[in-house]
Amino acid sequence: MFGLLDRSTSRTVTHVALGVVRASLETPVQSLHDGFRRLYRPFVTEDAGGDAIRVRVMPGSLHWGHRRRFRVTADDRLRFEPVRSDELLPRVEWAINWEVPASLPHYLHLHASSLEVNGCGVILPGHSGSGKSTLALALLTRGWRYLCDEFALIQADSLLLDPFPRAVCIKRPGYPVIESLGVRLTGRPHYVKGSKGYVRFVHPLEVREDAIGRRCPVRYVIFPTYVEDAEPALAPxxxxEAAFAMHQVCFNLFGCRRLGLDVLAEVVRGAECYRLTSGDIHRTCALLERLVGGSAQQVVRSA
Amino acid sequence: MDRETAAKPAMAAVPPGEGTGATRFPRRRTDVRVQELDGEALVYDATTADTHLLNATAYAIWQVCDGRRDTGAIATHLSATYDVSAEDAGEHVRRILEEFDERCLLESPDQEPA
Structure with a gap:
């Protein structure tokens, strides 16, 4: 896989509908096509529709003395030129993410993990490294339902949170924690995601068949910060303050059809807001379960 | 006020009623978007695309920056409304008006008086 090109010259297109996000991938690189389809098999559709994000990955020309670069474009904009084929899938994911705010202007887009539990929307805003993806996956294993690990998509008019069930990207240092949750990572393909290094993808449907959450109102906004060996704690x-902090992780504060600040203010009026110091993942999850009123797993099992 | 208005140490003292420029009879800008949340507020300035977080004290002062009261009157109002001494109120008012002024949240002094 490393640095090898597939010999196929025919372009293959795969369309997916990931909740409210529609995307298509066109590429002659068969290994990329296969990896993408494997990750999103339940979401493959016949046609992505006219408003889909269109990602193309084409091998670039080969120059003497230089390695071949791939060209990753999204909606005809060149986004990346990776060299290695094991960089391609993370770059495709990244390219889709870049286009999501522009493709859905009637949503406010926050850099956050988002989940649904018992019909309540939970947003975990945070920058890269705050532990939001790991926490989302951990809560998923305990019965919470997944909306997204990188975005909170809030409909600007209804203020409802919508799913964008992309695969969860796990960075190498997080592998032991994820495996301690019972999610098997060994044997999955490794990819390289820029400066983040090696990553593996886990789709929530591999964790639970009913993993994907439904549209729901935002009831909790929780800002996680991972502190090694810290006792998990919530601070109101x-x-x-919450709306201000949310505006700092908003991708389209000015590109949304409504003024982003107004949307954020309305969202927090209906929500409880906290800062979370997360440490041990199991105790952190237990703390959040107490906050939302009991174990989601029990609710799921008794439903 | 985040971007640390409320938490900052007091600015250089300006006796009540003797502020200069925009802070003497301070008048809040009306062309900014204000979202009140539980007694605090977010103020969005479209001209700079900046958002400011006003804590309860800053927002209380913001609301009475009407261009008719000088800093002394605002401090008196704050002291009468909240459980705070006149001295402390004056200190808060001076410090926060300085912040408002630095962030261009007050009408400029050459504006017509209210």
């Missing part, structure tokens, strides 16, 4: 946050 005023709604103004």
């Amino acid at each position: 946050l005023s709604r103004a």
Whole structure:
């Protein structure tokens, strides 16, 4: 896989409908096509529709003394030129992410993990490295339902949270924690994601068949910060502080059809807001379960 | 006020009623978007695309920056409304008005008086 090109010259197109996000991948690189389809098999559709994000990955020309670069474009904009074929799938994911805010202007897009539990939407905003993806996957194993690990998509008019069930990207240092949750990573393909290094993808449907959450109102906004060996703790946050912090992780504060600040203010009016110091993943999950009123797993099992 | 208005140490003292420029009879800008949340507020300035977080004290002062009261009157109002001494109120008012001024949240002094 490393640095090898597939010999196929025919372009293959795969369309997917990931919740409210539609995308298509066109590439002659068969290994990429196969990896993408394997990750999103339940979401493959016949046609992505006219408003889909269109990602193309084409091998670039080969120059003497230089390695061949791939060209990753999204909606005809060149986004990346990776060299290695094991960089391609993370770059495709990344390219789709870049286009999501532009493709859905009637949503406010936050950099956050988002989940649904018992019909309540939970947003975990945070920058890369805050532990939001690991926490989302951990909560998923305990019965919470997945909306997305990188985005909270809030409909600007209804203020409802919608799913964008992309695969969860796990960075190498997080492998032991994820495996301690019972999610098997060994044997999955490794990919390289820029400066983040080696990553593996896990789709929530591999964790649970009923893993994908439904559209729901936002009831909790929780800002996680991972601190090694810390005792997990929640500290209340005023709604103004929460809205201010959310605006700092908003991708389209000015590109949304409504003023982003107004949407955020309305969202926090209906939500409880906290800062979370997360440490041990199991105790952190237990703390959040107490917050939302009991174990989601029990609710799921008794439903 | 985040971006640390409320938490900052007091600015250089300006006696009540003797502020200069925009802070003497401070008048809040009306062309900014304000979202009140539980007694605090977010203020969005479209001209700079900046958002400011006002804590309860800053927002209380913001609301009475009407261009008719000088800093002394605002401090008196704050002291009468909240459980705070006149001295402390004056200190809060001076410090927060300085912040408002630095962030261009007040009308400029050459504006017509209210």
